Amino acid sequence: MQELGSVIITLEEYLFRSSTRASAAELQKLIADDFIEVGAAGNRFGKSEVLSRLPSEDAPEITADNYEVRRLSDECVQLLYQATLKKRGDTDPSYSRRCSIWVMNSGSWQMCYHQGTPCQPF
Template sequence: MDILIEQEIELHQYEIRQSLSDIERLIHPSFSEVGISGDSYDFASIIELMKSEEPSEVRIHSQNYECVQLEPSVQLLKYESVIVTPSGETSDYAKRCSIWAFNGSRWQLKFHQGTPCPMFELV
């Protein structure tokens, strides 16, 4: 589903991560995450984490999206991500999955997990 990919990519953007209204639009209040670090987060802790972020020139490259319908209003979005510096150096390769739920008016992120993985070719 294109909207889920678009919203996932929005969450990779510093400006979106700094906007409480965008976070509340995109992330469900009962959100939980197991990060690439192994740390766990809930809605309140992810807001605090995002608020503490500093602007950076690195970007998140994501690719190979696959959407799996779990229920008509619940979708599993799987993809790969990597951090890319302005000079093209890469780090933090990960396989990621997000569970998005439709709340009657919009899709919101309910769960996210990042798992470190070996390097992959960027497409």
């Protein structure tokens, strides 16, 4: 389980990188076709919105810790963590508790769900 947890955390953190977020090809590989995200404002969107928005977005600086990996089945893993986001030009970072669900699709891990809930600084 520890090895699987490291793989999932590495994939999650790979999605934090501005170079990954700017690459539609990388996002296509890492995001499942049936992906759902519930954003901080409560909006729900899917993979097509991610592919159209992220590559042109000015990526924030994201740091995360306090990871908790939960195996839901042989091919499904939940990742819980807390994140600090700093957008370019903002003086104060924002804080959130995050949840991602990763599934094994055709031999590769893909994110099928993500939610970030704003919270007080930690």
